[in-house]
Amino acid sequence: MTVPRYLLLIIILLFFPQARAAAATDLVTLTGTITDTEGLPVEGAEVYLYDSDNIRRPGDYISNRTLADGRYRIVVSPGTFWAVARKRVDDARFGPLSAKDKHSGEPEKIDLAPSANLSIDFTVRTLQEAALLHNKRRDDLFKITGRIIDKSGQGIPQVYAMASNSLKTTVQIPEYLSTWTGESGNFVLYLPEGVFRIGAAQSFPPDTACRLDQEISVTEDQDAVILQAICEKP
């Protein structure tokens, strides 16, 4: 008669407490909360653990599906894992994500040492939102866009915007310059928070008589800024 292997394991664990203790300590617990971009808990999401950074396959371990509190819990053997959280709108557990599904972006590498129970929170986003995480603009810079126009309201090509946080209206070469405009007269400046004097010129370097006549207060991104005064060489 052969004893099934799982019975053998139960017997060992029952009658050899050291083995049972060893088995228990070999497992580690990962817990945390899955939220959306507004910080609200996400119901129906899961955490997937992978034993490599190749996450385009079924997970090696999957957590419980979160309830309204967004909490998840997963118990695994110690090791190094790559973790992502996903919320699928169709409740599927496998296969490619659809455009409305949410996920936490690039996998997070986690070292789960023995007895090292960890708490890690995830934020899930739509695929498009997640892709935009690669935003490389510094948080302390604001994007100021607008047009340089003539008196008839037409965009002026081949001019540029310039800004300075100096209080003087005349500056030789201001700290902040846009590229030359195209046919539309559109410009982009990246400015930090503060008060700037701003103007436009049609030659580089700007003529020494150039003045920055407009004032702009920068606390956030701005669009539709209009510049009319073009500094012309005498």
Added chain:
Amino acid sequence: MIFLRFLSRCRFRHLPGAAAVLALLLFTPYTLRAAVLTEDTVWSGSVELSEDLLVPKGITLTIAAGTVITVLPTESTKTDPEFLSPLNEIMVRGHLEAEGGTGNPVIFRVKKGMESGSEWAGIIIDDGNAWLHETEISDAEAALTVLQGWAKVKRSKITGNRYGLLVQGADSGLKVEKSRIADNEYGILSLNNAILIREESVIEKNTYHDVEIRNTLSMPDETREQSLVETPQNITRTYGSESLVGDTIWQGRIVINGVVRLPVTGRLIILPGTVVEFTRWDTNGDSIGESGLLLQGVLVAKGTAGAPIIFRSAEKDRQRGDWDAINILGSDGTQNLIEYCRIEDAYRGLHFHFANVAINHVSLHNNYRGIQFQESLVSITNSLLRDNRSGIQARDSEVVLTDTQFYDHHTGANFFRLNLLATGNRFYSNQGSGIRIREGRAVMTGNTIDTNRAGLRISDALYGIFSNNIINGNSETGLAIRSSDNIEVSGNILQFNGSNGLSIQDSGGLIENNIISDNRERGIGIDTFNGTISGNTVVNNGLFAMDIDGPKPVNAPGNWWGASDIAAVISDAADDPATGRAIYEPALSGPPVFPWKIQKIRTHVAWHGAIRVDGKVDVLRDADLTIAPGTAITLTAADSGLLVTGALHALGTADRKITFSLAPDQGSPPAPEDDEPRWDEVSFERARDSVLRYVDFHYASWAVHSHFTRLRVENCRFFDNYGGIRFRSGPISVTSTLFSRNIYAMRSLFGKGDISGNTFQDNEINIFIRSGGSGVIIRGNNFLTTSRYAVRLGDFNREEVDARENWWDGKNPQEMIFDENQEPGVGRVLFTPALSAPAPSLSGERQ
């Protein structure tokens, strides 16, 4: 590297002097990592190649008989510009000589146990040459690729590769003699007018093609950059390796012999017209110069159109790689500006990490790599990257790419994990891919990707939108999508590609409202696809409209397949039970309307099915627009039409005419005398030779308007237009054509043309010669009912007009003519002899 040089020097070339050590080494494989040979080298025994190897110009690598080169397969996001493939490669810009012997060949292969397909790039000849004798190559992407230069392969075996031998470009040649090329996916692939000589070779049992020769569309020249005339300048200042302090302004001619650094607090301002030249300062002998700029502060290089800033080699014989780069590191605050600049002869023209950079109107030429960056915020507009080994490589960055051209590279653009917005760019004539995108988020609209070896390749992306692009005339697949999800491919043109228009492997998304036609093999080739293919026009492809290779079904209802027997143009489970089923019912019974949103046609494009034009479409100088039989073009009112400076070939047939008409939602069709809105015109402006055959024109302002163009109009019909054809110069030939119910059928101003065998009926004026009428010959036409004049001369015409041998509907021709008989001085119409019966062409065809 030093160790490698020692190995290659002492182990092989000076064998007697190192006998004790070498006796051991000879029996032990040694491993080469990324290496540049700096002197002539001989290999024998066993060589293990773990990374790339470069044989530079002037260096010879000789491989002795019996040598086994084992390659360790890797795929990386390599950044070294002198190499071309992400796989391990042997790059030969000098000379390679493999001297195998009978029964003692030179062998290139992947390490045992690691061979599972195309595991290394192979040997690439790039402006070098190779002689492979008794050589065996396997497991490569392409065993031997000749991009520029010559190779001779004799008594060799090329087996088990993706491509056996690949030769590309008119500057490349390959001779294959007494060799066996077998069991590869492609045996020999010859592209773009390369020279291929085969003698006594066995080329068989290759999966797709044994020998495939593809000469793609000719490369346009006229859009290429014009050289700038330069005024010599004296040297303003020479720099060695030193640091700049505070704001530094450069103008005039600057020479740099070393590395000029700009600290975080500094700003380097370069004025228009400045020339910055870098000496070839090569301290490590790797043929790459090290002079350059290392900027951590802010760069303002603001040239102008008339006075660009030039960065280039200071050497008389300027070579690619003479200097290092404009490096911008950690400068992500104030935006760095690089405008109206020319950057040439560098290793990397522009190179940034963690930077905020705007590149506007910049030309990058003859660099190993034009631009390379990572972790940066970058705007590239109105720029031109040409003839660098690779155009641009970027990763982990946010990029806006607009109206920029990439041509004559190996790879035009290689993007990894970008947030990319690309609009109005052109990627063409690149030897490898036009553009590669891995991971990240890409939105590409209105780009042209043409005449590359492969067009656009997308892999491992989770999200992307690719709409209204033209992906035509690439030697291999136009658009290849692999291991990607949520990819929208809509409104694109995928035509004239050498293998498939669209290839999909293990991907999902939406393939909608595209025109996929005239591809040499398949319109759509699918391994595994999870999504929907609908609303597409998939016609006139060589093998199949759609070919499913994988086991899963493909959802493709609601497409126009251009065939009554759809099953015959789709290869699926019905043909091979091991493959998935194509769910193509219900299929469209006619072509869906394709809204044309691409304003500029820059390459060879074909219109099929139903095209709706809203606005003016420019067929540019180097472009050809072919309109297939049966195509219906509808145009919105007012400004819609075509402006052709390239060539237009509208080739209808008697039973499948092409039509140009007002879109149905533009109100009721106008009568000729009405002022109701009409579509504008098909305009030819110094265009290349063009043809309109079996085309019907309805409800135009002027259907055809031609200036200085050799134009043939044959078997066409013009109905209910304000005007049919007006032309200046020519020559124009209008034959076997019907003009009916137009105010003006034709109008000429200093025209040169032959108007013969046509029928004019119910027009107000048939032919109006405004001035310079002696260049027009009017013969064999039928002038039927006319409300005013059959031929009218304008007030400024002083010349005689030859209108003999026409049929005047049995009336007195003079009553149908306005000439000097009505107004002295306007010239005379010569109408005798007149025909005594209707001309045969359209006689009796009254509408």
